[in-house]
Amino acid sequence: MITLGEVDSHRAALSLSESQARTRARTEAEAAGVVATIFDSNLPDDADLIVDALLGTGLNAVVQGTFADAIWAMNQHTAPVFSVDIPSGLNASTGQIMGSAVNAESTLTFIGLKPGLITCDGPDVCGELYFDKLALSKVERDAVPAQAQRVSYYLLTQDAPLLMPRTRNSHKGHNGHALLLGGDAGLGGAISMAADACCRVGAGLTSCATRPENVSVVLARRPECMAAGVNSGLEVQPLLERATVLACGPGLGRTSWAELLLQQVIQSDLPVVLDADALNIIASPGSQTEFSERDVVLTPHPGEAARLLDSTIADVQSDRLAAATAIAETYHAVVILKGHGSVIAGPDGRLAICTDGNPGMGTGGMGDVLTGVVAGLLAQGLSPWEAAVRGACLHSAAADMAADSDGVRGLLATDLLPYIRQLVN
Numbered sequence: 176m177i178t179l180g181e182v183d184s185h186r187a188a189l190s191l192s193e194s195q196a197r198t199r200a201r202t203e204a205e206a207a208g209v210v211a212t213i214f215d216s217n218l219p220d221d222a223d224l225i226v227d228a229l230l231g232t233g234l235n236a237v238v239q240g241t242f243a244d245a246i247w248a249m250n251q252h253t254a255p256v257f258s259v260d261i262p263s264g265l266n267a268s269t270g271q272i273m274g275s276a277v278n279a280e281s282t283l284t285f286i287g288l289k290p291g292l293i294t295c296d297g298p299d300v301c302g303e304l305y306f307d308k309l310a311l312s313k314v315e316r317d318a319v320p321a322q323a324q325r326v327s328y329y330l331l332t333q334d335a336p337l338l339m340p341r342t343r344n345s346h347k348g349h350n351g352h353a354l355l356l357g358g359d360a361g362l363g364g365a366i367s368m369a370a371d372a373c374c375r376v377g378a379g380l381t382s383c384a385t386r387p388e389n390v391s392v393v394l395a396r397r398p399e400c401m402a403a404g405v406n407s408g409l410e411v412q413p414l415l416e417r418a419t420v421l422a423c424g425p426g427l428g429r430t431s432w433a434e435l436l437l438q439q440v441i442q443s444d445l446p447v448v449l450d451a452d453a454l455n456i457i458a459s460p461g462s463q464t465e466f467s468e469r470d471v472v473l474t475p476h477p478g479e480a481a482r483l484l485d486s487t488i489a490d491v492q493s494d495r496l497a498a499a500t501a502i503a504e505t506y507h508a509v510v511i512l513k514g515h516g517s518v519i520a521g522p523d524g525r526l527a528i529c530t531d532g533n534p535g536m537g538t539g540g541m542g543d544v545l546t547g548v549v550a551g552l553l554a555q556g557l558s559p560w561e562a563a564v565r566g567a568c569l570h571s572a573a574a575d576m577a578a579d580s581d582g583v584r585g586l587l588a589t590d591l592l593p594y595i596r597q598l599v600n
């Protein structure tokens with residue numbers, strides 16, 4: 176941790192106001208050896224560290240004027256920037272850059288980890304993130320309730336394994352039977368990848384209901400999976416009777432075939448994961464779906480979330496926690512709002528942010544694998560909340576392992592599968 180004492184030979188203080196608090200801060204900084212100067216668009220060339228303590232967690236409007244100039248100057252400077260509490264210009268609650276933000280080399284945040292540091296644009300601007308609870312007692316810290324729980328594969332498995340070990344006497348009937356529905360013409364890969372992930376996460380049995388022409392695609396990729404070609408909703412009925420958990424959406428499309436399949440899924444009372452076009456169909460005008468009596472996980476990316484909320488991607492990304500909460504409340508379901516810092520929201524107001532994951536995951540099929548992972552966890556008896564939290568972290572941590580091994584670019588959804596298997600054991 177860097178202290179003021181260690182930076183006292185550096186002239187990096189910016190004085191932009193004479194309010195009482197700032198005056199006191201300035202007095203104390205000067206006493207520690209900092210030389211304060213009025214900011215005039217330039218920072219000293221010879222500074223070898225910039226301490227950014229310009230704007231804090233109260234920022235709620237676009238940064239303008241001298242503040243924007245100061246942020247620009249810090250970003251142009253060759254010295255690394257160390258941000259105090261939060262990089263100036265970043266919205267502490269949402270992770271949105273408010274016009275411009277400091278690109279910190281590292282950030283030391285205090286008392287509580289702000290959600291904006293770990294979702295949306297936050298991780299791109301805060302650099303290495305450090306946390307100090309300061310001298311506050313637990314009682315004092317608990318007085319301010321956390322907005323969201325930070326979750327990661329590492330945090331979830333510090334004291335216990337991700338999944339309970341199996342009894343030696345267990346058999347496939349104990350581990351659930353997931354039925355995955357989707358795979359319209361040309362999209363057989365999506366349902367096939369979801370099924371593979373469901374098998375690898377440990378579901379006892381995995382079946383697919385897909386277009387007849389995709390049956391061979393699914394079976395060729397994963398013979399352990401069962402695949403039925405279906406043309407109508409009626410043909411889905413016997414499959415539903417054997418399943419314990421459903422997932423619908425990967426490669427589903429939006430044809431009348433897709434709507435018939437989804438109708439069967441909606442009418443069932445089995446736990447279900449809905450993704451991709453299943454979400455787009457329930458978001459369409461006239462569709463009145465809510466799941467108050469059922470275990471449901473919805474996995475929208477920001478585009479699908481915008482359709483579910485009848486809003487825009489920009490609105491969703493401007494406050495990801497609020498968007499995930501609004502979907503969870505509207506549909507009475509657990510929601511994984513995907514993207515960097517995936518947000519998990521429960522209908523009861525619970526919120527978590529997953530800090531695993533990397534930009535290599537921005538490739539087709541990655542969401543289909545997540546659907547299979549969450550379905551496989553539900554099949555093994557996890558609650559929707561646990562399946563969503565553990566599934567999101569498992570999926571992203573597997574992607575991090577795959578990226579550590581061979582790099583971020585060119586990472587494919589199916590590259591995650593061996594790591595998913597390692598991480599569930």
Ligand SMILES: NC(=O)C1=CN([C@@H]2O[C@H](COP(=O)(O)OP(=O)(O)OC[C@H]3O[C@@H](n4cnc5c(N)ncnc54)[C@H](O)[C@@H]3O)[C@@H](O)[C@H]2O)[C@@H](O)CC1
Nearest residue numbers: 362363364365424425426451452476477478488514539540
């Ligand atoms: N091999 C396969 O069979 C594949 C099938 N896929 C299936 O094809 C379906 C349709 O995929 P499309 O890409 O056409 O449609 P999408 O609805 O997934 O994407 C359409 C648009 O939504 C927006 N969007 C998506 N992700 C976003 C994000 N993270 N942040 C902000 N905006 C975002 C973008 O504007 C994007 O162009 C998927 O739902 C999936 O089930 C894809 O998963 C790709 C691979």
Ligand SMILES: Nc1ncnc2c1ncn2[C@@H]1O[C@H](COP(=O)(O)OP(=O)(O)O)[C@@H](O)[C@H]1O
Nearest residue numbers: 476513514515532533534536539540541542543
């Ligand atoms: N930059 C990123 N950082 C972390 N995770 C990401 C990033 N980009 C994408 N992801 C993850 O990858 C997956 C993409 O899902 P989705 O958009 O539904 O893909 P598809 O429809 O192609 O299957 C989600 O789990 C999302 O959280």
